Amino acid sequence: MKTLEYIENYNAYQPYMLLNFNLSFEKDIAHDDICRTVIEVVEEVNIAKYVDFTNRNAHGYDGVMMFKLIMLAMADSGYVSTRKLSKLCKTDIRYMFIAQNQKPSHQAFQRFIHDDLTMPIEDIFYEINKYIESKIFINTDVLCIDGTKYEANANKNTFVWRANTIRNRTKRWKKVILCLKKINKYFTEQNIALNYSLLKEPSIEYMLAVADGIERYMKDYNIEFVHGKGKRKSDIQRLYDELKEHAIKLWEYAIHMELLGSRNSFSKTDPDATFMHMKYDYYNHTNVFKPGYNVQIGVSDGYIRN
Known part of the structure; x- marks a missing residue:
């Protein structure tokens, strides 16, 4: 039978591998990413027109940084919840770079939108759209309109x-x-x-x-x-x-x-949705009324303007 010997004086070392997690805006973010456009536009417009800095305190996050994060989220996805914004600051390198590795909570975004933004987000994008037109020649006399139908996430038996x-x-x-x-x-x-x-x-x-x-x-x-x-x-x-x-x-x-x-018509579970004929349904039948949205866009010289 073997006996075990215990050594009292010893040092334990935990091996680990050195990894470089430094983010580089020039190397890690594509040159044509929407993030670069948002940062460029925000740095040239008069942010004081959109953000009230009088409510910002010394312990809060930088107002310009929060404005850039919200603009990027809206430009990238159209709509992002405050919790999604908080998560993106932890997982997306574009948001992490703008936030300088800070991690604002969803309450911080909520307070900034509710207390500090002086204009609705739609009006801000309208103003930025006019700013882009002043920098780039866009033939606004020609507007190409096209659209399509999107099925809403609503029960088709809830029609009114x-x-x-x-x-x-x-x-x-x-x-x-x-x-x-x-x-x-x-x-x-x-x-x-x-x-x-x-x-x-x-x-x-x-x-x-x-x-x-x-x-x-x-x-x-x-x-x-x-x-x-x-x-x-x-x-x-x-x-x-x-x-x-x-x-x-x-x-x-x-x-x-x-x-x-x-x-x-409208749907009880989604009042914004309207019942309309869809080209395709789950049973491969056409001309079936289902709740949906008729989304249309107006394009001038390759830029979505409406």
Whole structure:
């Protein structure tokens, strides 16, 4: 049997390999990368026009650096969340170079966008677009427009159509008129001088006023609101509940009409998406309505301007 000998006096060394992680803007970033264009433009424009430096404190990140990072993210991807921005500063060499290896948190980006940017990001790009036109000759008289349809990340069974909304709203208001007639008949039978007029156009405010009047009547005559199984509702409460149901539906139709705007349809899970014919679907059928976006761009001399 072997015996083990322990040596008390010894030094342990951890071997490691020396790697060069230094970033070089000239070597590691391509000469035609969008990062170079963003840095060049930002360094020549009047940043004070876009960023309010009065709110910046000595412990915060450099405002010019934060502005460059946001401009690069918007120019590169169109939209990037603050958490994505924070992650890019740790993984993308272009963002790491601009940030000088600093790692702003997503709260830092949120504070900068909310407190320090004096213009919306779309207006800033519009101003930068005009700056590029002043530096490069672009024939703005010729604008080539083209577009395509993109399917939205929304369920195709969540559609809302303008024609159906108008038709259902009209039917619902007819039911409201019948409900108001029942309410007037109830007050007439109770010998109460209360008669509500019948409006031709839907009005949620008027229905709320009628509901308030019914509540005051029930309170004055000690008629209790009952709920649950095994409890019999009074006739006026039944009319009140019916009117309430109609008001909720009309309020829903009003929201739908506001979301529709000038469109004929939208998706409940993505109100910005509109239902349109798609060229291809999962089952290889054409002319199928699906939620999507009709994205169009305007190009002048190879530059996207709109």
